[in-house]
Amino acid sequence: MLLTDREIASLIILAAIVIFALVRDRRGTWSAIVGVLRSAFAGRLLVLYAAYAGYVALVIWGAATTWLWHAYMLKDTIITAAAVGFPLIARSITGKGDGGHLIRDAAKATVGISALAAAYVNLESLPLVAELVLQVFGVIATALAVFAARQENGKPAVVFANFVLVMIGIVLIVATAVGVLNREWTGAEVVGTGLILAMSIWLPMAVLPFAYVVGVISALETVLTLLPWHNDRVKPPLRVRFAVVLGIRGRLRYARAIKLQWLPRLGQESTFKGAMATMRELRAEARASRTATHFARQPDSDARR
Numbered sequence: 001m002l003l004t005d006r007e008i009a010s011l012i013i014l015a016a017i018v019i020f021a022l023v024r025d026r027r028g029t030w031s032a033i034v035g036v037l038r039s040a041f042a043g044r045l046l047v048l049y050a051a052y053a054g055y056v057a058l059v060i061w062g063a064a065t066t067w068l069w070h071a072y073m074l075k076d077t078i079i080t081a082a083a084v085g086f087p088l089i090a091r092s093i094t095g096k097g098d099g100g101h102l103i104r105d106a107a108k109a110t111v112g113i114s115a116l117a118a119a120y121v122n123l124e125s126l127p128l129v130a131e132l133v134l135q136v137f138g139v140i141a142t143a144l145a146v147f148a149a150r151q152e153n154g155k156p157a158v159v160f161a162n163f164v165l166v167m168i169g170i171v172l173i174v175a176t177a178v179g180v181l182n183r184e185w186t187g188a189e190v191v192g193t194g195l196i197l198a199m200s201i202w203l204p205m206a207v208l209p210f211a212y213v214v215g216v217i218s219a220l221e222t223v224l225t226l227l228p229w230h231n232d233r234v235k236p237p238l239r240v241r242f243a244v245v246l247g248i249r250g251r252l253r254y255a256r257a258i259k260l261q262w263l264p265r266l267g268q269e270s271t272f273k274g275a276m277a278t279m280r281e282l283r284a285e286a287r288a289s290r291t292a293t294h295f296a297r298q299p300d301s302d303a304r305r
Helices: 005-024 026-040 043-065 071-094 099-111 113-121 128-149 155-182 187-230 238-247 252-256 262-267 272-304
Strands: none
Touching: 005 026, 005 128, 043 071, 043 187, 071 099, 071 187, 099 187, 099 252, 113 155, 128 155, 187 238, 187 252, 187 262, 238 272, 252 272, 262 272
């Protein structure tokens, strides 16, 4: 549960940025902070947070019964659940893809090159002063790259900022290698580190079903909210709305396909049978569109081969 020097350095820098902003513009900074907190902790989001926390707790309880999780992993579990799980859930709500896109996002976040590199450098942290220096340079370089990318003549600055970030990465990789090789690892440390690394993979994958369900509910909620606007602002009968819910068959792809011509058709339906027939047409078109997209991509993949 103890914080590493890297995590302490990150907290110090974050606190310094907040204090600096408060000193420069106290009223504006407090107003921005309060606005963000109000948006982040709105009533419906609190329900989502509570449900997510309960789901993660259930997953952790199951892992603990199989010796995949222990109490000393709590800090890393919270960080993983927040840093990887929440973005995954957000993409399930705001994204345009289906369940396959969610799986690919989770894979990138857990076993992608950047994720593996982050897991590697976190095996060993530098002394606090060195962490502060590197992280300050990293923040400045990142901000410079973002700002310069928006300027007409900002390419040299972007190149320089990326060079600084690459050098910081090389320093971290080398320092991690030296620290790992020079440390006298005990059997318990090896097992503990392995369990934490494994948790950073299986926990995001375990969050996928929750994220998928949230995505389906969010897409359905949007559809049911829009239907009255295509029926003179009159809410369709309950039987029609029930047919829409049944018609997606629990598939995120079908829920997100309800747009364009389908919204007016469903909004003006008055019978359960008619709404179900419309949903059958929608599913058929969604499948045909997916097949056409798949075959359209094949020539490109063949050409690359």
